[in-house]
Amino acid sequence: MNDLFSPYRIKELELKNRIVMPPMCQYSVEAEDGIPTNWHQQHYVSRAVGGTGLIIVEMTDVEPDGRISNRDLGLWSDDQIGAFSNIVKEVHQYGAKVGIQLAHAGRKAEDAETPVAPSAIAFDETFKTPRALETEEVKEMVDKFRASARRAVQAGFDVIELHGAHGYLIHQFTSPLTNKRDDEYGRDLTKFGVEVIKAVKSEMPADMPLIMRISAKEYVEGGYGIEESIAFSQVFKEAGVDMFHVSSGGEGPIGGDGRPGTHASYQTPLAREIKKALDIPVIAVGRLDDPILANSIIGNDEADLVAVGRGMLRNPYWALEASKALNKKTEIPKQYQLGFKH
Numbered sequence: 001m002n003d004l005f006s007p008y009r010i011k012e013l014e015l016k017n018r019i020v021m022p023p024m025c026q027y028s029v030e031a032e033d034g035i036p037t038n039w040h041q042q043h044y045v046s047r048a049v050g051g052t053g054l055i056i057v058e059m060t061d062v063e064p065d066g067r068i069s070n071r072d073l074g075l076w077s078d079d080q081i082g083a084f085s086n087i088v089k090e091v092h093q094y095g096a097k098v099g100i101q102l103a104h105a106g107r108k109a110e111d112a113e114t115p116v117a118p119s120a121i122a123f124d125e126t127f128k129t130p131r132a133l134e135t136e137e138v139k140e141m142v143d144k145f146r147a148s149a150r151r152a153v154q155a156g157f158d159v160i161e162l163h164g165a166h167g168y169l170i171h172q173f174t175s176p177l178t179n180k181r182d183d184e185y186g187r188d189l190t191k192f193g194v195e196v197i198k199a200v201k202s203e204m205p206a207d208m209p210l211i212m213r214i215s216a217k218e219y220v221e222g223g224y225g226i227e228e229s230i231a232f233s234q235v236f237k238e239a240g241v242d243m244f245h246v247s248s249g250g251e252g253p254i255g256g257d258g259r260p261g262t263h264a265s266y267q268t269p270l271a272r273e274i275k276k277a278l279d280i281p282v283i284a285v286g287r288l289d290d291p292i293l294a295n296s297i298i299g300n301d302e303a304d305l306v307a308v309g310r311g312m313l314r315n316p317y318w319a320l321e322a323s324k325a326l327n328k329k330t331e332i333p334k335q336y337q338l339g340f341k342h
Contacts, residue, residue, distance in 0.1 A: 004295040005328040008053070008304060010243060010281055012207035013159055015097055015305075017053040017330065018298050019319045022245070022285055022307035023101040023161070023213075025058045027071045034064065034074025036083040044087050047312055048096035051319030051330055054305065055091055056099040056161055056211075057084070059168075062144040065112035066104035066169070075102065075148040075155075084155040092156075095331065099159035099211065100152050102145060102200070106130065106169030107178070118173050118192075119180040124253050135183045138192060141169075146199035153203055160200060161211040164193055164236070166250030171215055174232055175251045177223055190235045197239040211283070212236055213245040216270035219260050220252035226270060230277045237278055245283040245307065246271035264293055272302040283307050291322035 008015045030037040047055050060073040074080060091098040107117035107130040117130035152160055164170040172178040173185060173192035185191050201210055216229040233244060248267050249260050267286035275282040284303035288294045289311035297303050311318045323330040324340055332340050
């Protein structure tokens, strides 16, 4: 039976355990040009020292106006590759693998003078109304994802994740709430996502896995649910996705169609459904900070990997603490071994 500290392999990606640090934006003031700073270096490397199996660098955008804020990271220029490469090398030195989440915020790009989106619909009254992308601009956006993927491979990342969740651009094209287009990208709500997947895969080595983060349920009136997300995820799987990182929400203010849970593991049933329906590996995420709970998700085969977000913001050594709590064997840096003796 597998547990949280069992090794895991997908394609040529070999992880020492099933623990993932999910992407979490740092909004670091110094990152005005999209380049990681000393803060990012310390932030990610400390989690590698702390025993995490897979670290996914925060939402990194494919163009300057694709950022949520001007303090977010980007990979739209070759000048940005070097700083990411330094993080990759340091993380590898401490036994972790590292991925990067490529994205575009679409209508949620708060600092863009005029955000872009599938349709000219604002998120709410506090957000700017976006400009609808022309058909040719959508195709150009696909190429921007392609170019950023090439740079991610050059930087040495072990895996790429596409952000298709939380109301950002790929999700906006997938959702009938935000995609009211009458062109090819409106007639087929999966078309943009499929083209991005294929473009990114074309830049990746064949043995490098592609993860896609999805919102499996929209907590808004008229939004889609798990049946619809299984259907579009099947299309994305056929286009080349190797693993889904299953989250929820983000497309529209929360309405009357079921609020997201605040209890531990509230999104795990969604991950389990995607895994079962599509026969594909999944990452579970959402209030999984309790090591016993995280371990049970792996042991019960509800997910293949477990992402711990807030817990790792509080504690870079969450994985080491979990090994002690679960009495599981893991490699502890010799400098810290005295602190983990039973």
